[in-house]
Amino acid sequence: MLSELExxxxxxxxxxxxxxxxxxxxxxxxxxxxxxxGSAGAVYPAIKRxxxxxxxxxxxxxxxxxxxxxxxxxxxxxxxHDWATAPDLACKxxxxxxxxxxxxxxxxPPRQRKQVLADILAAMEQSxxxxxxxxxxxxxxxxxxxxxxxxxxxxxxxxxxxATSED
Amino acid sequence: MLSELExxxxxxxxxxxxxxxxxxxxxxxxxxxxxxxGSAGAVYPAIKRxxxxxxxxxxxxxxxxxxxxxxxxxxxxxxxHDWATAPDLACKxxxxxxxxxxxxxxxxPPRQRKQVLADILAAMEQSxxxxxxxxxxxxxxxxxxxxxxxxxxxxxxxxxxxATSED
DNA sequence: CCGAACATGTAACCTGTTACATGATTAC
DNA sequence: GTAATCATGTAACAGGTTACATGTTCGG
Numbered sequence: 001m002l003s004e005l006e007x008x009x010x011x012x013x014x015x016x017x018x019x020x021x022x023x024x025x026x027x028x029x030x031x032x033x034x035x036x037x038g039s040a041g042a043v044y045p046a047i048k049r050x051x052x053x054x055x056x057x058x059x060x061x062x063x064x065x066x067x068x069x070x071x072x073x074x075x076x077x078x079x080x081h082d083w084a085t086a087p088d089l090a091c092k093x094x095x096x097x098x099x100x101x102x103x104x105x106x107x108x109p110p111r112q113r114k115q116v117l118a119d120i121l122a123a124m125e126q127s128x129x130x131x132x133x134x135x136x137x138x139x140x141x142x143x144x145x146x147x148x149x150x151x152x153x154x155x156x157x158x159x160x161x162x163a164t165s166e167d
Numbered sequence: 168m169l170s171e172l173e174x175x176x177x178x179x180x181x182x183x184x185x186x187x188x189x190x191x192x193x194x195x196x197x198x199x200x201x202x203x204x205g206s207a208g209a210v211y212p213a214i215k216r217x218x219x220x221x222x223x224x225x226x227x228x229x230x231x232x233x234x235x236x237x238x239x240x241x242x243x244x245x246x247x248h249d250w251a252t253a254p255d256l257a258c259k260x261x262x263x264x265x266x267x268x269x270x271x272x273x274x275x276p277p278r279q280r281k282q283v284l285a286d287i288l289a290a291m292e293q294s295x296x297x298x299x300x301x302x303x304x305x306x307x308x309x310x311x312x313x314x315x316x317x318x319x320x321x322x323x324x325x326x327x328x329x330a331t332s333e334d
Numbered sequence: 335c336c337g338a339a340c341a342t343g344t345a346a347c348c349t350g351t352t353a354c355a356t357g358a359t360t361a362c
Numbered sequence: 363g364t365a366a367t368c369a370t371g372t373a374a375c376a377g378g379t380t381a382c383a384t385g386t387t388c389g390g
């Protein structure tokens with residue numbers, strides 16, 4: 001089974017049809033999810049592994065800098081499908097930095113909690129509007145997941161509003 | 168600044184008042200978020216680091232198996248506070264395995280998509296009811312974050328229902 | 335021609351996982 | 363007494379990050 005990084009790479013290549021390792025890296029670097037920084041030290045070795053496993057085919061461009069155009073093989077597409085449709089993976093609750101902190105925030109004395117949550121809420125609002133601005137200018141293959149990212153932020157904001165109005 | 172694991176350990180100790188390394192591990196192992204498996208190889212070295220940094224104090228129990236009771240120092244509580252209230256961390260969108268896969272699911276031909284999404288939805292419903300059963304029997308310090316975990320799952324399920332009713 | 339962006343890759347380092355090792359305590 | 367649980371820890375390994383290294387192409 002593909003790892004999260006390998007799956008994300010396969011998906012990126014598959015949705016674009018063809019892609020270079022550099023483009024995959026760039027896509028990760030500009031992603032709303034900062035978890036994969038798209039480090040060269042992660043992406044290039046992962047692509048090497050995927051190519052060795054026959055999931056990716058590469059074609060060298062007539063280029064003196066060695067640009068290689070990557071595409072998913074039939075086997076690769078099958079592996080991507082298995083990775084993307086495994087129901088237990090879709091159910092997996094990943095570590096959410098906000099959720100991890102929320103019980104601490106809840107344990108603060110009301111006045112302090114109110115102040116801290118207000119600061120966090122302001123930062124979230126800023127982050128959400130930055131995100132929306134980015135989405136309007138830069139349409140890519142990840143439209144739906146980016147929209148869901150916004151929803152996730154909104155869910156957190158709603159919780160904060162509920163929590164601060166409670167007392 | 169504390170790492171996610173270090174912060175989660177400090178929080179666990181702080182909310183309980185006192186805790187042993189073993190109890191911290193157990194709490195992680197039974198957590199709804201499978202991200203920290205609570206591996207001994209992660210927890211014990213992390214606690215050693217935190218103790219060396221003066222954020223945790225330990226007291227040996229009169230016990231021949233060397234049980235040590237841990238508590239957060241004043242410095243440790245301050246570090247926990249900084250970690251928990253940093254607004255940029257609360258805004259951070261972590262990698263969400265469902266969100267990562269969602270654009271692939273969206274790209275499937277309607278009939279196949281419907282089938283795959285129905286399977287995933289069923290798995291999610293199962294997972295959510297398991298979660299709720301667990302929460303009713305096993306109340307701990309993480310009530311709010313566990314409730315939020317359920318909300319996160321519900322958000323995904325709602326998206327699936329919208330996506331399958333579209334066509 | 336020069337700087338920015340394109341393009342690939344490696345090496346040292348950090349941290350988490352898996353698997354192992356050791357022993358004490360408790361419940362039956 | 364013996365199995366399950368409590369309790370701590372280490373070592374080999376895997377994978378990602380940072381920083382470095384190298385060279386090309388393109389726009390002004």
